[in-house]
Amino acid sequence: MEITKIIIGLEVHIELKTKSKMFCGCPAGHFAKQPNTQTCPVCLGLPGALPVPNKKAIEWTILLGLSLGGEIPKLSQFDRKNYFYPDLPKGYQISQYKNPFSINGSLCLDNDKKIKIKRVHLEEDTAKLLHETVNGEKVSLIDFNRSGVPLVEIVSEPDLNSSDEAKEYLEKLQQLVRYLGISDADMEKGSMRCEPNINLEINEGDKSFFTPIVELKNINSFRFVKKAIDYEIHRQFEEFREKRIEKATGNKQTRGWDEAKQITFLQREKEEANDYRYFPEPDIPPIEWSDEEILNFKFQISSYELPWTKKQRFVDQYGLSDYQTNILTEDRKTADFFEECVRLDKVGVIEIANVIINKRSPEGLSPDQLIGFISASKTTSWNSEKEIEKLIEKLLKEHPEVIEGYKKGKPQALGMIIGLVKKDKNVLVSIDDIIKKIPL
């Protein structure tokens, strides 16, 4: 008996960092705020309150869909997904069912494998639940600050075949939304969440079997993604060996990842008769794009350089290696910083790339300071303990404020130290060594 295929599909939720919530004017940024201070009748679901959709959130969802190569259907609508849970104030979630904003996209992995993306749709986040014991009684506490924050759901086809692929897919998605500037996509803070659906194809003799699908929840850190999936693969195989239960309608399970115990545990046996009774949201008129509007969205997305395009350009334009470009294009800030340094170039592209990649420079330098830093390092060829001590003594004496500033972490101070070093032609030490010697 052996596993012949691991089948993984990912549902990823990303909170958009719009100024206001999805359907009301409350602030969308809810991290570390006093509970229930960012609510209004709409996101509290008070009787009579009505939703009005946030234009920016819709535009960003479309941009994300387009950047994943998806189609933008001319007609979209919001639907109500009806179910009861204390974190869902209206007893339904405004989501999209029949006509999402984008369909049929894909994301390419480094091994050139295309992961198909079924749909990208927009919905509202739920409130936050805390589970505590108050006066000896187990209770759940509800904070509605998160209720109604725009949430994009990206649903892949089950095209991923290993935990490594799943992790890479997630990293690429995270990088993409950060490039677009539409979300912090921080798993630890909950602004990015993933729910893998996993099952196995198992071969025995000339027969093949599929294990029941398991949806994994509670994975709230990038570090856990691989561990949780790998554990689940192992568990499903062992369970099949023992019980020989095959995938069937209605036997999908929901399991949670327990980081402390490093296991997945059963949350919901079978898909309970969960009939969401979707129907078109009568409070929000449908959305219909004209050809011009769709063209305009496509024009907008063409003004962004997406991570994979930038990476290819860095290879072509600067002759860097895959390894180097991967790091330099990891986020837009690093890539922009690198290119600004190159623009001021006096020391060479490769040198700049290496200093940034190996983090050889102190943190917080501006591009010209970094160039200065590299030039200074280059002009030094040898050092001696004595030379360094002498220099530090001199600097301490002549410019105590600069050293103090550096100790307090002011980036300008380092620039000044470099300047002073450069002025002193007699000194032939590396800046790195000077820094190490500054008494802290």
Added chain:
Amino acid sequence: MADKLNQLTLKQAVEGLKEKKFSSAELHQSIIKRINEVEGKIFSFVEIVDKENPKQIEKEGILKGAFFAVKDVLSTKDIRSTASSKILANYVPVYEATVVKKLTDHGAEIIGKTNCDAFAFGASTENSGFGPTKNPWNTTKVPGGSSGGSAAAVAADECLFSLGTDTGGSIRQPASFCSVTGLKPTFGACSRFGLLAMASSFDCPGPIGKTVEDCEIVFDIIKGKDEKDATSVFYPKKKQVKKNLVIGLPKEFFGGGVENEVKNLVSQAAKILEKEGHRLVEISLPNTSLAISVYYILVPSEISSNMARYDGIRFGSNRESFENEVKRRIMLGTYTLESGYFDQYYLKAAKVRNLVKADYLNAFEKVDLILGPVSPTPPFGIGELINNPLKMYLSDVLTVGANLAGIPGLSIPCGFTHDNLPVGLQLLSPHFSEEILFDIGRQFQQITDWHKRKPKL
């Protein structure tokens, strides 16, 4: 004059105050006095604001001193809003419905909240969690519903006008049963923000008044686009109404289910208008018989979802407190939205809704407005239909069409049966053409005086 101030129309009261014929405190006192006299007999109000102190209104505006009653399904800031359901018995909203705010911003003053069927589910006000309102014309009869309290309060001169809501006839039918004037506006003409939703694609807030003129005054203030209601729209500029109109009489509105006395009174009203130079033609709205089914599939479906927020966590008590009719409609709508039945019921009904709407639009190709009865019967007895939901639902047959199509409708008094029960005339016109209804309604009330009659209480 001072002790009859409560009998003034809105227009007379506002003008009288402006001309300083009396003070707002005197007007208030006269209304409170009337409320104290008759509330025990009819029970229009579930909440009365500041019953003791005569109010001198300071706030300026074109409705300064206009004391009005608000149906309890409209959210009023700091005034208990129960939707006449026990589940909200202690709910005091933190925000105001847009239509209420627009009125108070113009100087109008809330006198109290009126009784209705709980959450507006019903056509008799018997489904109120706090007891039924009685018809001021005959207290053994229902005032109609669901805005029964709003209509009874106007009929009994307990306020100058009131706000109701109309999902399937809930303004027009009680107006007809209580012999007052009620307008169901075009869907989207008046904001639903703050209206405790029954069926979101049907609900319309609107005025109930002593005259057509009064309803027009109120409508002109509450209409218009609200940024907080995505389904509200900018109201187009008023058009000039033609002098001689073509009035369509749908044969389906004068069929077997309609009582003869009702038919006769409504036909007489049509003839009065014919004498004024309008032309009467018979038309057909062929899908009228399907309208009730469409309505009672789509509305409970939306209800089942809209009522899900009542979980007792952020407001109200738990779902045990729902009245039977509320539970019944939630159950029905839950069933018709279930994935296995969605196509058969909800989707099918949404398609037939388009056919019903097309009936009206086709009719308006030939006629300027449609005339018929509001209700197939005069007010029925309290308790008569309460245990037969289907029969109760069928009594909405002549009013639900306007809600399915989203068009405006006006109900005006047009006479009394042999045992002195009011009968109302229904006028329907194309989307955003309320001016046609007001024009012809005003004309009718200049010729007739049914609307001036007062019930003996």
Added chain:
Amino acid sequence: MARLTKDEIKHIAKLANLKVDDKQSALFAEQLSAVLDYFAQLEKAPTDSVLPLFNVNESKNVFREDKVSPCLTQKECLKNAKSIFNGYFKVKSIF
């Protein structure tokens, strides 16, 4: 004839988060069955080429700009709640 069974009524009640006792479910089964029977009249309506009507005034693309507006205070937010604790709404543990 649509005949709702007691079990179906219980299933619907569960989806609707309502508690319905035996007596009530028998009554509802009868009343709702009668209503569903009445709905059967729709079956004959010709709708093959008819689109469903969901938004009666046929407006489209209604949005708001991404602007922040004032919130309720915590006190207002919690004002009508039955049970609160330290600025939170409190319910029986759901775990």
